[in-house]
Amino acid sequence: MKRILVPTDFSKHAEYALKVAAQIAKKNDGEIFLIHMLELPTSGNDALSTSHEIPELMLFKDAAVNKLDAIMNADYLSGIKISKIIQFELAFDGILKNGKTQNADLVVMGSHGAKGFQEMFIGSNTEKVVRHSDIPVLVIKKEEENFNVNKFVFASDFSDEAKKPFEQASAFAEKFGAKLHLVNINTPNNFKSTKVAQQIIDDFISEFKNTNLSTHIYNDVNVEKGILHFAKSIDADLIGMCTHGRKGLAHFFNGSISEDLVNHAKRPVITFKI
Known part of the structure; x- marks a missing residue:
């Protein structure tokens, strides 16, 4: 967590994320x-629909630079090395x-929560970023004045x-001194006895040295x-939780569970690429 x-x-939700990033x-x-990102207007296969739009784009870029400069002067970013990046790209x-x-x-x-990401994350961008990023993605839902992680739920099929x-x-x-709560969700369509499910978890964690954890x-x-209720x-x-990238989520996470959790959870969610 050296390079964030x-x-x-x-938006205010983007600011919530930046405040958490600052704490980390x-x-x-x-x-x-x-x-x-400044998304370019397109017309057919042309990157720019007409050349006369270039000055307008420069105005948008200048406005974005000014906004970023103002944000970077916020008190909560004091003492942190921070770089701004503005690009014309999706x-x-x-x-x-x-x-x-x-x-x-x-x-x-x-993130807005159930309504999806704020403007820049319209439509499928929610799913794309969470599912396809090789880097862990931490999604913040509300202002977290003191972002501490004491109880960390890790849901998996192990x-x-x-x-x-x-x-x-x-x-x-x-990094946070948090206790990991490992949980396997038993569902009617994929039911295992407690004994079998517990053995799977025990075999999984036997290879690791982390002792600050509990299993459920x-x-x-x-x-x-199950994940939301347990949390x-x-x-x-x-x-x-884990994500599978282009292959979708691990077979434990069927369908759109990643974006559903990101959208519906009231708590912060972090995803790790398999």
């Missing part, structure tokens, strides 16, 4: 890359590309492919509701 990428569309950066002596593409070029190890984004994401989740938890088996009608039952500070 924060996309902004200048201060705790880890990290730096922030604040990015804003938001989704720009976020993923800058994550790689800046060698970021965390992306922090703001298959071999979840081992790498679990290592990342463990490292994140360790939680029954519910589906995976999404609420222990008053969790953060929910973590």
